[in-house]
Amino acid sequence: MSKEKKILDTALKLFVEFGFHGTPTSxxxxxxxxxxxxxxHYFATKETLIxxxxVAIKNELNQILASQTSPTDSIKEAFNKLYFSTINWALVNxxxxxxxxxxxxxxxxAQIPAEVLHEQSKMHISFIEKAKASGDIKIMPNDLLYxxxxSQILGIYQYVLIQPIAQQQEIIGQGFEMIWDLICSQQSAFHESISI
Amino acid sequence: MSKEKKILDTALKLFVEFGFHGTPTSxxxxxxxxxxxxxxHYFATKETLIxxxxVAIKNELNQILASQTSPTDSIKEAFNKLYFSTINWALVNxxxxxxxxxxxxxxxxAQIPAEVLHEQSKMHISFIEKAKASGDIKIMPNDLLYxxxxSQILGIYQYVLIQPIAQQQEIIGQGFEMIWDLICSQQSAFHESISI
DNA sequence: AAATAGATTGACTAATCAGTCGATATTTAA
DNA sequence: TTAAATATCGACTGATTAGTCAATCTATTT
Incomplete structure (x- = not known):
């Protein structure tokens, strides 16, 4: 493993355990x-390293997610795959x-350029647009959906984290039905209320 | 204002703007x-201050929330009040x-005793238990509901934050319908799937 | 009024830390 | 092979910081 990678791996472990403050570069x-x-030599400042x-971690996740869906998937299938992949990646990492x-x-x-952040969420946003165009999900602002x-994924993840491994996948699946009910256009409390 | 309070107020402002690391006690x-x-004299260490x-902020929020509901409220009314009070408090603070x-x-x-943290969520948990007992909401683990x-509140808050003030209350209301649909026992995807 | 206790001060310190630098090693290119 | 470029080293430093402390002030009690 390259020294640069070793530094990143070690920094991750220490930042998570001791925080930015509690982790000296030394x-x-x-x-x-x-x-x-x-x-x-590799990171001009501690801030750069952080x-x-x-960015490296988000890229890793995005790359994995991008490889999960195939163009032939239905919206629900694709969303299901993204949802499961994200939570399972989170559980492993x-x-x-x-x-x-x-x-x-x-x-x-705030120190990360908006351009970089936008690049990170591009894939999700374009998926959301496709999903909305298909008519499978409620009409609501992209940002809100996103x-x-x-937050639903974060919530389910946090709960699953403290459950027995044997039950995790089932709970994640139930969480998917919940979020799908929330956003799919079948029963559309939000849609009705804004289309008045 | 007491010096202790002044220190807390200033620390809040600086921690939020510059982080723990970027804020010297001096x-x-x-x-x-x-x-x-x-x-x-008031805070033995910086850690103590943090x-x-x-704890002070969470107590403040809890106290406000506790004063919002009355015993005669229905479950949905009470939940609605807690939901709105939380998001509106967050918008103001x-x-x-x-x-x-x-x-x-x-x-x-991790440095805050579990006992203290539990004390903070006691009110919410007991409300969740009451709500479940009433039969108005789905049967699912307390932790999961909580x-x-x-996370739904956090999600709606983050979205509302960047919307025009004139529209905020309506959006919050729509967010309430969503989360209520998610947890109320009317259509119960989760309930069905676990009762197989 | 005297005494006690707590509040407030700010100069001081011991330790720490982010980042530098010149030297050496290793790889790449010519 | 030589030269240039890049990677690696670790001792060093200037600046910063959390926390101390002895002295002073203020309020309360006796």
């Missing part, structure tokens, strides 16, 4: 088995998923 | 208009609401 370098200066780690939230609720997020789905 | 003291030593600020999430996704949360409601 400890990252030491635990990663590289010299102090090597860390700054941001690049975030708990540190990485936690780190995404950690950055999300920190001043570091936000609701994300 | 700056908190200076901005609060007190001496360096005074800060440590934790006590969190954006820093405080943000700080709660900030702590939630930081290692500081988590789902919380």
């Amino acid at each position: 400890k990252i370098a030491k635990d990663a088995g590289v010299a102090n200066g090597t860390l700054f 941001k690049e780690l975030y 708990q540190d990485k998923f936690y780190y995404i939230q950690q950055v999300h609720f920190s001043p570091h997020l 936000t609701l789905i994300n | 700056k908190i003291a200076k901005d609060a208009g007190v001496a360096n030593g005074t800060l440590f 934790k006590e600020l969190y 954006q820093d405080k609401f943000y700080y709660i999430q900030q702590v939630h996704f930081s290692p500081h949360l 988590t789902l409601i919380n």
Whole structure:
């Protein structure tokens, strides 16, 4: 494994356990088995390291999600795959998923260019547009759909995390039915209320 | 305003803007208009300050929520009031609401005794139990209900935050219908699927 | 009024930390 | 093979920071 990758991996582990404040760059370098200066050879500042780690993790997740759906899937199938893949990825990569939230609720997020953030959510937004065009889901603003789905996924994930592994997949499946009921156009409380 | 309160207020503002790392105690003291030593007279360590600020904010929110519902309310009415009060409090106290999430996704949360955290969610849990007993909402684990409601509220809040003020209340109301559909026992995808 | 206790101060320190730098090693290109 | 470029090292530093402390002030009690 390259030293750059070792540094990223070690930084992830330490940031999640001790926070940004509680993790000196010297400890990252030491635990990663590289010299102090090597860390700054790859990442000009600690801030850069924090941001690049975030972008790398989100890219990894996006790449995995992009490989999950096929063009022949129905909207519900595709959404189901994205939903399951996300939660299962989060369960396998708990540190990485936690780190995404950690950055999300920190001043570091504001340091990441809007352009980069937009690039990260592009895939989800275009999927949402396709889903809406198909008529399978309620008419509501893209942002709202995106936000609701994300928070539902986060909620289910947090719950599943503390359940026995044997039951996890079933619970995730039930969570999917819930969120699908919420957004599909069959019974449409939201739609009715805004189309008055 | 007491110096202790001034310190807490200033710490909130600075932590939210610059993060825990980016906020030296010296700056908190200076901005609060007190001496360096005074800060440590009230809060033994910076960590203590971070934790006590969190507990104080959650207590404030809980106290407000507790004063909103009356015993004669129906389950749906009571839930509606709690939902609206929470989101509207969050809109008025954006820093405080943000700080709660900030702590939630930081290692500081682990430093707060489980007993204290449990005390904070007691009211919500007991309301959930009452609601379930009434038969108005689906049968599902308390934790799951609690988590789902919380994430739905967070999702709606985050969306409403970037909408024009004139439309906020209507959107919040639509969000309520959604979450109520999700948890009420009328159409019960979750219930059916687990009662097989 | 005297005494006690708590509040407030701000200069001070010991420790820590982000980032530098010149030297050395390793890889790549010519 | 030589030269240039890049990677790696780790000791070092200037700046910062959490927390201390002895002195002073203020309020309460006796």
